[in-house]
Amino acid sequence: MKSDVLISRKRHLVVLAAAALALAGCAGSGTSPTAAPTSSPSVAALAKTGGGAMPTPSSTPTSAKPTTSGAPTPGSTTSSAPISNGTASGTTASAAASMANSAPAGGSAPAGGSVPAAGTASSPIANAVAASTTDGSQAALTQGWGPVTAGDEFNYSGAPDPMKWSVYNSAGNAGQGLRSPQAISVNNGMMTISGNSAGTTGGMSAKFSRQQYGRYEVRMRTSANEPQYHAVSILWPDTTSAKCSEIDFAEQNGNLAGINFFLHYGCANGVQTYATKPLDLTQWHNYAVQVCPSGVTGYVDGQAWFKDTNPAHQPGQSMHQTLQLDWFPTGQPTKPATMNVDWVRDYSINGTGSGASGTVAATPQC
Secondary structure (H helix, E strand, C coil): CHHHHHHHHHHHHHHHHHHHHHHHHHHCCCCCCCCCCCCCCCCCCCCCCCCCCCCCCCCCCCCCCCCCCCCCCCCCCCCCCCCCCCCCECCCCCCCCCCCCCCCHHHCCCCCCCCCCCCCCCCCCCCCCCCCCCCCCCHHHHCCCCCEEEEECCCCCECCCCCCEEECCEECHHHCCEECHHHEEEECCEEEEEECCCCEECEEEECCCCECCEEEEEEEEECCCCCCEEEEEEEEECCCCCCCCEEEEEECCCCCCEEEEEEECCCCCCCEEEEEEECCCCCCEEEEEEEECCEEEEEECCEEEEEECCHHHCCCCCEEEEEEEEECCCCCCCCCEEEEEEEEEEECCCCCCCCCCCCCCCCCCC
């Protein structure tokens, strides 16, 4: 579609120029008119191709509106509790602990995918563009994060771009089920991970934006079929983390009517800060996280809802994104489920990051 639009515009300009020349010749002026300047639309401004139109996103959650300001709700044991409409909880090792997710050990890529050096982006979006304003409220726009420096718009068909993603081909989460490349496809302007009744599902990790500090946003929805499948967007360590750092900035953990944020900072189960928020996960929503030296902040549809500024909780190392549909069997029959991702967009921590390298400033501006 992009090439058709540009060709149509060029043909239109040629016709206009020819008509102008003909008029000038009739008037005997002997001079040629100045051609109108041409410009190409930005990558993000072009409509996605494909036969399946996506539902219109809801600008606010169906069951609760995100908070935008105000003091964080006190947690049980932490002084930097999350922001979350009064449903936040602090550090705990109780039954409310996170359903921790697994990615390749030590941050290594699955077979078939190489890992670029930390702090670089192996396949950023060429000629960094501004975030699109047509995809609902986004943290990138409400917070002024500047141009997109890396990511994937999924405006192609087939398997995920191998220059951008390492697709898992391994046992499933906690060794349960399988993660198969055949479970992931790109079509109709989105990436889809499908999980079947036998626990065969998928996941993939980004080769771009491997850095200690950064801003990340994804547009995601899930099917309403099966609570035993957990859709999750993660920041995972590039190398082995002594304290098992992990940031699950959008996780559906069995409740299809609520989203969760987990900041893991210890290897024992439940060493984390977390928040949960009522939300219809079958609708498109934009989930984002900002990792700064001062702390970690989570966003839903452009509004902050999680914040942890405790220095002991910060990852303190280079990380990268993963997208996973993890299977948590309960012994009950499993129904098929899907996870759709419209786009992944990353931003420099200082708002002026290099689209060529993905590196960040020595002193991040947060």
